Amino acid sequence: MSSSRAETSAGAGLVDVTMPQMGVSVAEGTVVGWRVEVGDRIEVDQTICEISTDKIDTEVPAPIGGVVAEILVPLDTTVSVGTVLARIGSGSGAAAGAGPEAPRAEAAAKNTQPPHDDAPESGSRRDGRNGSAASPASAGAGAGADRRRYSPVVQRIAGEHGIDLSQIEGTGRGGRVRKQDVLAYLEEGAAEEAPLHIESPYRPESVAPAAPPLPATAPDSPTPTVPGTPPVRVAPPPEAPVPAAEGGQLSRMRRQIGEHMKRSLDTAAHCTTWIEVDMSRVEAARTRLRVTALAFVARAVIDALREHPALNAWLEGERYTQHTDVNLGIAVSLGEDGLIVPVIPRAHELSVEGLAARIKDLARRARARELTPDDVRGGTFTITNPGQYGSIMATPIINLPQVGILDFEAVVKRAVVITDGAGNDSIAIRPMTILGLSWDHRALDGALAAQFLATVKRHLEGVTIS
Secondary structure (H helix, E strand, O other), rough: OOOOEEEOOOOOEEEEOOOOOOOOOHHHHEEEOOOOOOOOOEEEOOOEEEEEEEOEEEEEEEEOOEEEEEEEEOOOOOOEEOOOEEEEEOOOOOOOOOOOOOHHHHHHHHOOOOOOOOOOOOOOOOOOOOOOOOOOOOOOHHOOOOOOOOHHHHHHHHHOOOOOOOOOOOOOOHHOHHHHHHHHHHHHHHOOOOOOOOOOOOOOOOOOOOOOOOOOOOOOOOOOOOOOOOOOOOOOOOOOOOOOOOOOOOHHHHHHHHHHHHHHHHOOOEEEEEEEOOOHHHHHHHHHHHHOHHHHHHHHHHHHHHHHHHOEEEEOOOOOEOOOOOEEEEEEOOOOOOOEOOEEOOOHOOOOOHHHHHHHHHHHHHHOOHHHHHHHHOOOOEEOOHHHHOOOOOOOOOOOOOOOEEOOOEEEEEEEEOOOOOEEEEEEEEEEEEEEEEEEEEOOHHHHHHHHHHHHHHHHHHOOOO
């Protein structure tokens, strides 16, 4: 994992610890916990603070060993990439009043144990919360009887999933509940993970269909009756849903996604080309291997990129760069929280089974907010797959600075015309899908886009079944 930038402050002998860059579309982050105080001696790579962004949570390590001289960003403050968070010096102490945090001596004078001595995953963060704090996530823990403290990350995850932290057995020092404990609790009680893609938009009914409603009548009209049966009162129609309140603000993630997508539309010359693919052989093979169709599409895309390397590229301003490695991005939906594109580095080295395992792992960690900065950077081509909702065609927006993105839609059984080797036509039922390629006309032309899609189609329709 990459660390924050470290720069030496002129004339002060101090090293700056800055807000790290964590992906192309991440422009800011929020300090959600401090692990150190002014005057603390720290080792190189020791965690200084925790940062939460619109996509991932991460820890900022110390670039050097030394003494914390200044803490410049208060808790729960959102700052831009490159902002100086703290400064580290090589001396044995820090200047008085160098930062907003009180030194250890102050805590000792009050005959209290400073939070720094707690377990790393729990109360050691300078989050200003303790067992008596009435935060939303810890309110159910019993403030008077349970004096456990929870880190900001633990409280956020608990709040998002409605978890009572008092029900979780902590594995940290003194029984503290750590992030790993909350995630394990979620996995134990969670339903089967939502797939990234399903093979048909049609889903079986989970409950028996309700009886057909009686005909609606006007409020003052007599209730309809059937001879020989007692009158039946028709219930009034349900009230129309109340529209959501207007004027609400978009979430930080939604704003970042919107800005990134708008910048892409303003920058790239977007064009989209589609092709239809018969997924019969993929369906048979994936059933045997017990993997999703997405893994086969990913493998076919990788093979096509090796044959058409012009699409495995970046266009930054006027600089066009083709990449040797295929670092494949897979768009993962986070529900109402937006989406994120974790990257499989050197994906060309993986088999279908290997790709399936990596995709599943990335999706799980993305939804658990466990991705690191390295997981979301360096992608050279992206696949998005909204077909789980039944859509059959879309025009995805390119993930800059990449020059192409493939849209994998629902696989639906349809009647199609089949031509045999003798040239005879017949109608058959086949699982079909539509692949859409959005490409940057500044770097590519339509002929190359069509050739790339034809290559992907060839690999998918030629999958070995046994």
